[in-house]
Structure formats: structure tokens, C-alpha cells
Amino acid sequence: MRPIVRSSSLSRIRWALRNQERNSSTFYSKSSKLLIGVNQNQALVNTNTRNPALYSRLSFLRGLSAEAVEAADAVRLTVSDVNRTGPLVEYERRISDGELMTGDICQLSALRELQRLHDELMESVDTCRLDRYNTSDKSSRSRWFWSRLMPQSSYSPVKGLYLYGGVGTGKTMLMDLFFDQLPCSWKKQRIHFHDFMLTVHSRLQKHKGLSDPLEVVAQEIAHDAILLCLDEFMVTDVADALILNRLFGHLFSNGIILVATSNRNPDKLYEGGLQRDLFLPFIASLKERNMVHEIGSSVDYRKLTSAEQGFYFIGKDLSTLLKQKFQQLIGDNVVARTQVVEVVMGRTLQVSLGANGCAYFSFEELCDRPLGAADYFGLFKKFHTLALEGVPVFGLHNRTSAYRFVTLVDVMYENRARLLCTAEASPQELLEKIVTISEAKSMAPRTSSRSRKNDVSELCVDNELGFAKDRTISRLTEMNSKEYLEQHAITQNL
Numbered sequence: 001m002r003p004i005v006r007s008s009s010l011s012r013i014r015w016a017l018r019n020q021e022r023n024s025s026t027f028y029s030k031s032s033k034l035l036i037g038v039n040q041n042q043a044l045v046n047t048n049t050r051n052p053a054l055y056s057r058l059s060f061l062r063g064l065s066a067e068a069v070e071a072a073d074a075v076r077l078t079v080s081d082v083n084r085t086g087p088l089v090e091y092e093r094r095i096s097d098g099e100l101m102t103g104d105i106c107q108l109s110a111l112r113e114l115q116r117l118h119d120e121l122m123e124s125v126d127t128c129r130l131d132r133y134n135t136s137d138k139s140s141r142s143r144w145f146w147s148r149l150m151p152q153s154s155y156s157p158v159k160g161l162y163l164y165g166g167v168g169t170g171k172t173m174l175m176d177l178f179f180d181q182l183p184c185s186w187k188k189q190r191i192h193f194h195d196f197m198l199t200v201h202s203r204l205q206k207h208k209g210l211s212d213p214l215e216v217v218a219q220e221i222a223h224d225a226i227l228l229c230l231d232e233f234m235v236t237d238v239a240d241a242l243i244l245n246r247l248f249g250h251l252f253s254n255g256i257i258l259v260a261t262s263n264r265n266p267d268k269l270y271e272g273g274l275q276r277d278l279f280l281p282f283i284a285s286l287k288e289r290n291m292v293h294e295i296g297s298s299v300d301y302r303k304l305t306s307a308e309q310g311f312y313f314i315g316k317d318l319s320t321l322l323k324q325k326f327q328q329l330i331g332d333n334v335v336a337r338t339q340v341v342e343v344v345m346g347r348t349l350q351v352s353l354g355a356n357g358c359a360y361f362s363f364e365e366l367c368d369r370p371l372g373a374a375d376y377f378g379l380f381k382k383f384h385t386l387a388l389e390g391v392p393v394f395g396l397h398n399r400t401s402a403y404r405f406v407t408l409v410d411v412m413y414e415n416r417a418r419l420l421c422t423a424e425a426s427p428q429e430l431l432e433k434i435v436t437i438s439e440a441k442s443m444a445p446r447t448s449s450r451s452r453k454n455d456v457s458e459l460c461v462d463n464e465l466g467f468a469k470d471r472t473i474s475r476l477t478e479m480n481s482k483e484y485l486e487q488h489a490i491t492q493n494l
């Protein structure tokens with residue numbers, strides 16, 4: 001292979017490769033540093049440059065480890081390597097632009113799964129009926145062939161991905177990155193699982209009286225989105241548990257491809273829930289239609305962002321302080337008033353103090369009454385900031401409020417809303433007494449009989465809450481971080 005033009009960037013290699021296609025004899029130079037040569041649609045890249053950014057870039061493009069790239073004298077790149085698009089390349093770009101930290105190996109292996117799915121989807125746009133505007137003969141012909149091949153249903157030939165693992169490990173960030181890299185013209189939707197189920201229930205209501213309303217709802221969903229990205233898949237509600245199998249049966253048979261993130265291994269979904277035996281077939285079909293990948297990392301990236309405890313006030317009787325902060329936020333001369341927020345299915349929620357996108361609630365008003373995710377979603381469609389007074393320590397006596405608080409934090413985080421609150425203790429201490437069954441078992445023998453009696457009587461042993469605990473603590477921490485709060489210009493008022 002002959003030497004080629006001096007080049008110091010990957011875009012130069014891309015340019016050289018493309019032009020070489022047109023005129024194979026054009027490029028060569030004796031002073032090459034990065035590019036050793038281009039020949040027959042391949043570029044040979046010099047890796048003796050001691051350039052870590054280059055190693056990282058090449059490792060992404062070729063799917064090699066950075067060490068393997070560093071150890072080699074040169075790496076061969078093809079036109080398709082340098083033209084590669086998708087989550088891997090975008091992730092690497094964000095790292096080199098300083099938007100992301102260099103992720104751990106587990107993030108990378110999850111990304112490879114997402115890249116694989118990206119590439120498969122790109123190749124199967126027509127068969128999967130992904131492009132909203134593609135009504136060409138070619139696509140209708142391939143649809144016709146496809147329907148001849150599979151006359152009973154139109155299951156997608158591409159399997160989805162169920163990505164699960166610990167809190168703050170970057171699952172949502174990775175899924176969003178994947179989602180954003182796919183064309184806007186595709187039938188794709190990215191939605192929080194809570195929000196998705198609320199839409200399903202409200203559509204079911206609309207089609208009440210039909211022989212199989214779930215089938216119609218599934219068709220409606222598939223009409224809008226073939227690729228369905230669901231963030232934070234979790235099942236805590238018996239009403240959801242009982243319809244999921246039939247709902248997803250219809251969704252999958254309408255060609256829907258699922259990408260989901262979750263804290264739970266699919267086998268542990270709805271663990272200990274009422275009538276779980278009726279839920280088990282759903283787990284089987286989830287595993288059949290999706291690749292399951294565990295992001296086996298324990299790095300909580302939320303904890304790596306710099307924390308600033310500016311809006312989380314610990315102590316009792318801090319109501320005056322919180323009201324002052326709230327007044328500062330809405331503006332000194334503004335009077336907060338009662339407002340009514342519309343929730344789904346004709347329901348409303350009363351906000352006793354609200355102004356300029358900020359709402360004030362006591363903990364009892366918001367988490368000690370029969371409210372749920374729908375009410376919270378309605379609230380944060382209208383308000384970007386919540387001042388919440390008096391969050392208590394949770395235990396057996398207020399388990400239901402704990403469930404609502406966990407949901408509230410999830411919905412706030414999903415809506416990037418801001419929280420000012422007064423609480424009895426730090427996020428960690430608030431949820432300390434909530435444990436999973438296995439945590440409770442491992443605690444018992446270590447405690448002395450006297451202290452065990454005290455501790456155990458206060459412990460709230462609840463698997464769903466126990467698993468949600470880490471997520472809530474991690475999110476409350478991030479919601480108080482400088483980075484999170486800086487998203488809100490209004491924060492500067494405080």
C-alpha cells in the first residue's frame with residue numbers, strides 16, 4: 001500500500017476514502033502521519049501516534065477495545081466503518097466534546113447491543129414498516145411479500161431489547177441516545193412506562209363496550225409507533241399486571257418492536273404481586289420477543305455529578321423557610337392562588353397555592369390522599385417546580401404514602417421538574433427502613449434480640465418499594481445537583 005496525503009482527522013480519512021472511490025490513483029503523500037494509505041476502498045490508519053482520542057474513535061468505529069487498537073501498529077477502516085452512524089458513534093462524539101464522561105465497560109457493552117439493534121432496524125425499515133412516509137411501490141411490494149410469508153400476524157423480524165440494571169447506570173441516557181439517532185420520519189415513540197399505561201387505560205375507557213378493546217388500543221398504538229421505547233418498565237399495579245400479557249400479545253402481533261429500560265430482571269417483574277401466576281405468560285413473551293441485557297455496572301453516574309444541597313432542607317418546622325423560598329421564586333409581589341389542574345379522564349387536581357409555574361403542597365396534601373401517577377403527570381404538565389413541605393421518614397406505618405412519594409419523584413424526574421422541599425431526614429435516611437425480603441432476612445441474625453425487636457417492628461418489608469428505594473435516593477440526589485438545577489434559569493432567583 002502506498003503512502004498517502006498528510007491527514008490529522010477522521011473526516012480527512014472519510015474524504016480520502018470517498019474520493020479514492022472515484023479516482024483510485026489520486027492520493028498519496030510521503031509525509032503521512034495518521035493515514036498510511038488508502039487502497040481498494042480501505043484506509044490503513046497509523047496507530048503509533050500516542051493519541052488516546054484516536055484510539056477511542058477507532059475502537060468505536062471498528063468495535064475493538066481501545067487496548068487492542070493501541071497494541072496494533074495500524075488499523076484498517078472501510079468506507080462503511082467511517083460512514084457508520086448510530087448510538088456508538090454519537091456516544092463517542094459526546095465523550096470527545098466533554099458532554100459525557102468516558103463510560104465504564106458495562107455502558108459500552110449495552111451500547112453495542114443498541115448499535116446492533118440500530119443497524120438491524122436500518123436494514124429492515126421496509127419490512128418493519130418503520131418509515132411513516134414511505135409509500136413507495138417497493139415498500140408496499142415488500143409488505144405484500146411479508147404478509148404472504150406470515151399471513152396470521154405481522155410479528156417484527158427484528159427482536160427488541162430489554163435493558164435492565166442498577167440505578168443511575170445510564171440506561172435511560174443510552175436508550176435516549178439510541179432513540180435520537182433514528183430518523184424523525186420513523187414511527188417511533190419514547191415514553192415513560194407510567195405515562196404509557198395511563199394512556200392505555202384512558203384509551204380502554206374510550207373503547208368500553210367493544211368485544212376486545214385491548215386489540216383496538218394495540219392497533220391504535222401501532223398505527224403511531226412501531227418502535228416503542230419505554231423508560232422504567234415496572235409493574236406494581238394489579239390492574240396493569242392483568243392486562244399486560246394480552247396488551248403486548250396484540251402489540252407484538254401488530255409488529256411493534258419494544259426497547260425498554262428497567263431496574264428489574266424480567267423474571268423478577270411484579271414479584272410477590274397479587275395473582276402473579278396470571279402475569280407469568282407475559283414474562284415468557286417478553287423474553288421471546290426481546291433480547292435481554294443486564295447492564296452489570298454499579299457506577300451511579302448521578303453520584304458523580306457535583307451535589308449542591310441548596311433546595312433540600314432537613315429539619316422540623318421549616319414551613320416558614322420554605323414559604324419564603326417559594327415566594328422568592330414566584331416573585332416578591334406575586335400572590336399565589338388556588339388553581340385547578342386537569343388530569344386524565346376528566347379528573348382534576350386542586351393546587352391550593354400556585355403561581356408562575358410553581359406549586360406549593362404539604363406532604364399530606366400530595367402523598368397522603370388517594371392520588372397517583374396520573375395526577376402527578378397532570379400537575380407537572382402545568383408546573384415546573386414543586387415546593388413540598390414536610391416529607392416524613394418512611395416505615396411500616398406510612399407504606400402507602402411511601403409508594404406515592406416514590407411515584408412523585410419518578411414523575412418529577414421524568415418531567416425534569418424542580419423540587420424544593422423540607423424533610424425530616426436526608427434522602428438516604430428517609431427510606432432506610434424500607435427493605436426487600438432478602439435484605440430483611442440478612443438483617444435479622446445480625447441484630448441483638450432487644451434491638452431486633454425495635455428495628456423489626458419499624459421495618460417495612462416490601463420488595464417493590466425496596467427496589468425502588470435506591471432509584472429514589474439517587475434521583476433526589478441528582479435533583480439537588482448543580483447540573484440538574486442549572487437547567488432552570490429561574491433557579492437563579494434563589
Ligand SMILES: Nc1ncnc2c1ncn2[C@@H]1O[C@H](COP(=O)(O)OP(=O)(O)OP(=O)(O)O)[C@@H](O)[C@H]1O
Nearest residue numbers: 100101103166167168169170171172173301302471
Ligand atoms: N457516561 C456518562 N457521563 C456523564 N453522565 C452520565 C453518563 N452516564 C449516565 N450519566 C448521567 O447520569 C444520570 C443517570 O443516568 P440515567 O438516568 O440514564 O440512569 P438509569 O440507569 O436510567 O437510572 P434509573 O435506574 O434510576 O432510572 C443522568 O443524568 C445521566 O445523564
